[in-house]
Amino acid sequence: METYTQYIELINDYLNKVLSNEAKLDFETKLQIDTAFNTIYQEHIVFLNGLERIDIKSDIQNAKRSYYTEKWLKISGISILVIGALVMLYTLVFNTSEMEPTPNSDIFNTIIIDSTSNKKLSSKTFVDSTKVNEVETKSEHQIRFTTTTVNKKFGGTSSTDLEIKKRPQTISLNTQKGTIITCKEGTVLKISKGSFINPKTGKTVTGKVDIKVTEYYQLSDILLANLSSVSNDRQLETGGMLYIEAMQGAIKLELKDDKPIDISFPTKNKKQGMQLFSGEWKDENINWRLQNNQTLVDLEISEEPIDELIEVPFSVVEQAPIFPGCEDETTNDARKKCMRDAISKFVKRRFDTNIGNDLGLTGRQRINSIFKIDTEGNIIFIQSRGSHPRLSEEADQIISLLPKMIPGKQRGKAVIVPYSLPFVFDIKGENSISAKLINADTIAMNTSVVFDSSLISAREMDTIYEEKRGIVEYIREVMHDKDFLVDSQFIRQWEQYKKQKLIRSISLETKPNYIENAIVLRKPLLEMENSKFKILDDDSITRGGHIIRVPWDKAQVPSSSRGYKLVPKPIFQAGSKMVTAKEFEARLGDVTDTDISSRDVGNYVLKTSSLGWINCDRFINGRTTRIKYKLKIKNAEGAKINMVFKSLNSVLPSWEANGFYDFRTVGKNEDVVLIAIKRKDGKLYYDMVETKTKSNPQIDFDFKEVTIEQLKKAIENIKS
Amino acid sequence: MSDQDILVLFKKGQREKAFKKLYHLYPRIEKLVLSKGGSKDDASDVFQEALIILNRNIQTSDFKLTSSFYTYLYSVSRFVWSDLQKSHTKQQLQELNAQEVQVFQEVIEEKKYQLAEHAFLEIGKRCQQLLQLFYHQAMSFKDIANVMQFKSSKIAKNQKYKCLQKAKDIYQTKLKSVQS
Numbered sequence: 001m002e003t004y005t006q007y008i009e010l011i012n013d014y015l016n017k018v019l020s021n022e023a024k025l026d027f028e029t030k031l032q033i034d035t036a037f038n039t040i041y042q043e044h045i046v047f048l049n050g051l052e053r054i055d056i057k058s059d060i061q062n063a064k065r066s067y068y069t070e071k072w073l074k075i076s077g078i079s080i081l082v083i084g085a086l087v088m089l090y091t092l093v094f095n096t097s098e099m100e101p102t103p104n105s106d107i108f109n110t111i112i113i114d115s116t117s118n119k120k121l122s123s124k125t126f127v128d129s130t131k132v133n134e135v136e137t138k139s140e141h142q143i144r145f146t147t148t149t150v151n152k153k154f155g156g157t158s159s160t161d162l163e164i165k166k167r168p169q170t171i172s173l174n175t176q177k178g179t180i181i182t183c184k185e186g187t188v189l190k191i192s193k194g195s196f197i198n199p200k201t202g203k204t205v206t207g208k209v210d211i212k213v214t215e216y217y218q219l220s221d222i223l224l225a226n227l228s229s230v231s232n233d234r235q236l237e238t239g240g241m242l243y244i245e246a247m248q249g250a251i252k253l254e255l256k257d258d259k260p261i262d263i264s265f266p267t268k269n270k271k272q273g274m275q276l277f278s279g280e281w282k283d284e285n286i287n288w289r290l291q292n293n294q295t296l297v298d299l300e301i302s303e304e305p306i307d308e309l310i311e312v313p314f315s316v317v318e319q320a321p322i323f324p325g326c327e328d329e330t331t332n333d334a335r336k337k338c339m340r341d342a343i344s345k346f347v348k349r350r351f352d353t354n355i356g357n358d359l360g361l362t363g364r365q366r367i368n369s370i371f372k373i374d375t376e377g378n379i380i381f382i383q384s385r386g387s388h389p390r391l392s393e394e395a396d397q398i399i400s401l402l403p404k405m406i407p408g409k410q411r412g413k414a415v416i417v418p419y420s421l422p423f424v425f426d427i428k429g430e431n432s433i434s435a436k437l438i439n440a441d442t443i444a445m446n447t448s449v450v451f452d453s454s455l456i457s458a459r460e461m462d463t464i465y466e467e468k469r470g471i472v473e474y475i476r477e478v479m480h481d482k483d484f485l486v487d488s489q490f491i492r493q494w495e496q497y498k499k500q501k502l503i504r505s506i507s508l509e510t511k512p513n514y515i516e517n518a519i520v521l522r523k524p525l526l527e528m529e530n531s532k533f534k535i536l537d538d539d540s541i542t543r544g545g546h547i548i549r550v551p552w553d554k555a556q557v558p559s560s561s562r563g564y565k566l567v568p569k570p571i572f573q574a575g576s577k578m579v580t581a582k583e584f585e586a587r588l589g590d591v592t593d594t595d596i597s598s599r600d601v602g603n604y605v606l607k608t609s610s611l612g613w614i615n616c617d618r619f620i621n622g623r624t625t626r627i628k629y630k631l632k633i634k635n636a637e638g639a640k641i642n643m644v645f646k647s648l649n650s651v652l653p654s655w656e657a658n659g660f661y662d663f664r665t666v667g668k669n670e671d672v673v674l675i676a677i678k679r680k681d682g683k684l685y686y687d688m689v690e691t692k693t694k695s696n697p698q699i700d701f702d703f704k705e706v707t708i709e710q711l712k713k714a715i716e717n718i719k720s
Numbered sequence: 721m722s723d724q725d726i727l728v729l730f731k732k733g734q735r736e737k738a739f740k741k742l743y744h745l746y747p748r749i750e751k752l753v754l755s756k757g758g759s760k761d762d763a764s765d766v767f768q769e770a771l772i773i774l775n776r777n778i779q780t781s782d783f784k785l786t787s788s789f790y791t792y793l794y795s796v797s798r799f800v801w802s803d804l805q806k807s808h809t810k811q812q813l814q815e816l817n818a819q820e821v822q823v824f825q826e827v828i829e830e831k832k833y834q835l836a837e838h839a840f841l842e843i844g845k846r847c848q849q850l851l852q853l854f855y856h857q858a859m860s861f862k863d864i865a866n867v868m869q870f871k872s873s874k875i876a877k878n879q880k881y882k883c884l885q886k887a888k889d890i891y892q893t894k895l896k897s898v899q900s
Binding site for chain 2: 004005008043046047048049050051052053054055056057059060062063064066067070
């Protein structure tokens, strides 16, 4: 062993060339003579070479790796260059089209719901709507020549047989004064001064304004406008329908939120319980929705000046509204900041971020809310738009819980202060959601943007005022208490009870063949500590001690928030194509045009506006047994069939499918007239059948050719 | 980059760079191995072996590049591959020219080193580290003792011989099993 180590040491020295010449010679001779030493030497050389392999190998591996990396880099580098070149080329070629990013596109995406579909539509129909405007301005000129405010008949030039659209009356008025208008058929409108706003600027309109009113009292007018009297499948008795529109030049105006027009409908025999409804077109038929906060009064016509209510945006108001708790702040800015912080804290604490998760939403969610603080410090006009209706509802809900504030003041006078509250939060799979409120000042500008209908004007929009009804209203209906305090905690409990089946909705046959929705409240709810559920007078109690309760009618619970929304305006439809009024008229007389169907003719009259459809109606409820009414018509060929009641001012629409005309449910044994209108080969046909409503009706129509005038007359004769 | 430039890289000791350049020849060698029924992994191994042999040749001071690197690597690879397949016939060997004989011998020689390498890889991590530090990095026993936390350089030295002995023993047994 000792000699071996010595040898190795010697060999190392030899290989490292550190031996003296003498020793080197000795070493080489020893190699020749000593075979054992030689073997050890050879063996050591082999070992060293083997050892070296490891070193070389690692170098080779490194080289290989860097070779491949380089190769890969080259390939990707080249492809990036190629892509870059292509992009350059593309931008050069299509430079012009890229040059015009609309400055509003950002707002478009964040604020307007369904922005994509609107955009699409807008590009298609833009030309059409301008044409419509032209037509309208023409008729305006005609109006100015006739000096009376009430126009008996229009133009006269185009009173062809196919003139079925009822012409509106146009009244010019000065917005500086309150005005009372009596229309041709007796409708009285009372418009207070400064009622109109320009939707583009959000400012009150001054100067002359043209009001267009179309009245639908005559059955023929109603039928030919394809109007009917149904609210969410419930039959209404109408006291007259109106269509009102306000224009200044070519700009369509909107009503100020706090300045409703008072409307008086003429009537010969007054009926109880008339209410105002707003119309909304849905599947070819109009649906009337009850307007809340609208009590219909016989107008006390007086012309006393009404105090002007001014709106001053939060960012500029001289004395900002004061949030409870912020009174101690001395400067206006500090109060504003205090209020902003308080509101964001308030919302953050209450906003149920789990909703997002429950809805399966992920990523960044944005809700834009706007509300106003009125001259009494109340929160009014809450309006939210979010990525999901449920989010908007939740936002509305929370904002409505904001406490009463001290109103803002401008020049010492209490003013309405709009406040914009956008909130953004992220939903990251788990429950970690961070709600972030953006400084309201930076967004305050947006307030006007929301109302800016120019963004969507390409596709004409209608503003429909509507009450917003959500779970809050529903709970109040069930609790039979229109002021019942509903907070988010209670809503959560409510949902919980529903899951536990402690609250269940059922259908109840209160009268024979009359189905009503009812709610079962189970016994444990009543036995809970501090229970908010109590047994009411008109509850039915089961043997098990549970309560069966019929919720209040919607009309009895005013909704806590009211908003308006923009809905695309119906454009005349010829088959599947949207056309302008003018084009439609032209095509109506064209025998070869097969695109226009009877349904289109019925629809043709419609021209909605920013003021929308207004109807003075009352619900017809439980008068008689309800039955299902469905007709099978062989020779209908796409006719439009309506049911007119002899005893009531009511029109029921039908929904056609495969030759079956479904009127859904109607009262039994009512004297009705079924009116069918059909258009074929450019001609109008009609027939009407008097009948009593009964189950499984058998009715055939014998279509006769008529002109519009004849048709109108025939319809009017039904009533007399 | 010409073959001469690559050679200069080798002489300058920039072995890794030179290998990287030579890797440009790999796709063609790979094709050769694949055409003879080898897999991609085989091709990679064969080429690596050829590079090792080339490197060894260049290190001997009298190396002269008689043909291109490609020709050289190609013939080495061919031998390495046929050696792996143990498919040389006597006839083939007789037909070799002088240069080819030299290459063939180099390949055979390299196989011994391969065995030594395998033996080395079997002696355990600590021994491997110790021997590498001594032979590759030319560290003194004192430094090795420091790095590897031996109590003294003497112990490190002793340890080194033990490891060396162990590796050589394994090599011998391997050599015997191959030869038999």
